[in-house]
Amino acid sequence: MKQKVLCSFVVFIVAILQLNAQNDTIVLKNNNTLVGTMKEMNNGVLTIETDYSKDDFRIKWLHVKEVKSMQLFLINLSNGTRFNGSIKMSEDDPDEVLLVSETESITVKVDEIVYFKEVESDFISRVDAEVSVGFNFTKVNNLAQLAVNSKISYTGSKWFFNGGYNRVSSSQDNVESTIRTDATLGSRYFLKKDWFALASANFLSNDEQKLKLRTAVQGGIGKYIIHSNRMYLASGGGLAWNNERYTDPAISNRNSLEAFLAVEANLFDFDDFDLYTNVTGYPSLTEKNRFRTDLNITGKYDLPFNLFIKMGLTYNYDSKPVEGASTNDYVFQTTFGWETD
Structure with missing residues (x-):
């Protein structure tokens, strides 16, 4: 009798586990x-x-x-x-x-x-990350270029956090090596009717523009103008505090208050191909006739096993750079990488 009761109990437990595992x-x-x-x-x-x-x-x-x-x-x-x-x-x-x-x-x-x-209780399940690397080499003048791209994000019920780090280094015979590094930390707090509050900090080091480090801290508000399962289009604006330090010690640091207006679009109804674009304009409020622009265009093609190929263009413009620096700089790169599920 006890064996029958025990068998019935085991069958019951197995049935419950199977039901929960459906x-x-x-x-x-x-x-x-x-x-x-x-x-x-x-x-x-x-x-x-x-x-x-x-x-x-x-x-x-x-x-x-x-x-x-x-x-x-x-x-x-x-x-x-x-x-x-x-x-x-x-x-x-x-x-x-x-x-x-x-x-x-x-x-x-x-x-x-x-x-x-x-929705899972653990932190890791809400994190998405990716990293990609690209390398180019030309024998004629020993031109070598290494690119590293990475980003990470966390999605909560009301908050979205993201970070990114990108670095491009180039070396060539009879030419001084150059390095361009940028990083981003940002967050969005979601409001009603597709509005959101935003805050971010952007960092840029660029030999071409003699920037040892540019730090721009931003705060503002934005809205998703189009938000569908085929694409989204968002816009935002606010104020930014810009601090710049230069590679030439003879050049004084610059601080300025800027307004900013950003437009962001992501088109993803192309099977395994995504196209992302972001452009931000910074009219200075404290430096007369100064205007900066940051542009990023990225195309990403998904491969099996969470692998992908990414092609990107990054462009920076400054209407009033320091003496001897270029008004604009751009980087085009192709990288191969992996992302989490």
Whole structure:
């Protein structure tokens, strides 16, 4: 009798564990079915982890017909709403999704969901990082160029933090070696209706412009003008305090108060290719007729195993550089790298 009770208890426990281990079910519009764990939907692409494949599946979100999941997700909608809850396709209308939290339920269109990611308690699960390296060498004049790009970000329910570090070093026969290094630390606090408060610190060291270190601390407000699962367009503005130190000790440090206006766009409805653009203008409020511009254009092509190829152009302009420095500088680079899931 005791053995029967023990066997029944074991069967019950196993059944409970299997129930808790059930995966998400995703049905596509061509009626194919995938069973796995939805990790995130970002840039219009749904990432699914399965037990029967060592690589994650990536599927366009708009190709999904039905979802059955009991997971909790951090969800962003195109109108700026941020929601924590589960996702369930509507049985009455395949173009609608039911979002359920502990306190409320809302129904939205499928294409209104621009981002979601499974909510886990650990810090690492909310961190995304990537690093890439490029190297060029020309035998004619022994020109060697090494480029290192990296970035990291953390997404919370109300906050977004990001950082980046990039370095390009060049050496050539009969020419003085040059180094260009830039780094960024930033944060956004999400408000209602796709508004956000922003704060950041940007650092630049550039031999071409005789900059030992430029530090620009910014604060302001921005808004997503377009926010869909195919692209986003955001704009922001505010004030920046700019401090500059130079490689020539004879040149005095410069400090100035600037306004800034930034426009940022990310187009990602190109299968495995993303195109990111950011341009920021800095009209000086304390230095007459001075205007600076930073431009970044990056194209990224995703490869298997979380690898990618990245091509980028970075451009800096200063209408009133110090004597002997160039008014502009640009770097074009191609790198190969790896990113986290």
